[in-house]
Amino acid sequence: MAQPVIDEEDYPSWFYDDDFRVARFEGDPRSTRSVIRRLDTTLSLRHGHKPKKWGFAIIRTAYGPGSDQKFEHALEMINNIAQHWSEGEVEGLKSRIALGKETDFRYKHVPVEVDTRPNEEFVRRYENDVVEDQSLENASFAAVREYFKTWIASKGAGRTLGI
Numbered sequence: 001m002a003q004p005v006i007d008e009e010d011y012p013s014w015f016y017d018d019d020f021r022v023a024r025f026e027g028d029p030r031s032t033r034s035v036i037r038r039l040d041t042t043l044s045l046r047h048g049h050k051p052k053k054w055g056f057a058i059i060r061t062a063y064g065p066g067s068d069q070k071f072e073h074a075l076e077m078i079n080n081i082a083q084h085w086s087e088g089e090v091e092g093l094k095s096r097i098a099l100g101k102e103t104d105f106r107y108k109h110v111p112v113e114v115d116t117r118p119n120e121e122f123v124r125r126y127e128n129d130v131v132e133d134q135s136l137e138n139a140s141f142a143a144v145r146e147y148f149k150t151w152i153a154s155k156g157a158g159r160t161l162g163i
Contacts, residue, residue, distance in 0.1 A: 025106040049155035055128040082126035086119040
């Protein structure tokens, strides 16, 4: 199978390796990893203000006493999402392989160890936008939505989001 031309700065050199793409047998969990599909989607994001990145736009609307600490705590929790999902994907794959080794002869030579490069790349491409504007304090959902539409359009991404 011919390999696609790869821009090394945008795509990891291993991204199209058969290990991630070609099933050794029907149902091979290594070739159907959700992290590969998510990376495919992320790497296809070529337009907008953060090409080939993914994350959330987080718009702060509370600025009262103690809100700085609460907001920072919330950001920490949100920023852990990618890492937790990535770790869960690896553990889930290991579990499927271990179960397969117990119940399916085709798994005999499948190593339980999992290549984590796709997971590391997925996490590396995770980047949130934090928007803080005190004029949004206690704003309605409609006002925040309009603010977001204006903000994302100023980044050149409104077209790709259908807004």
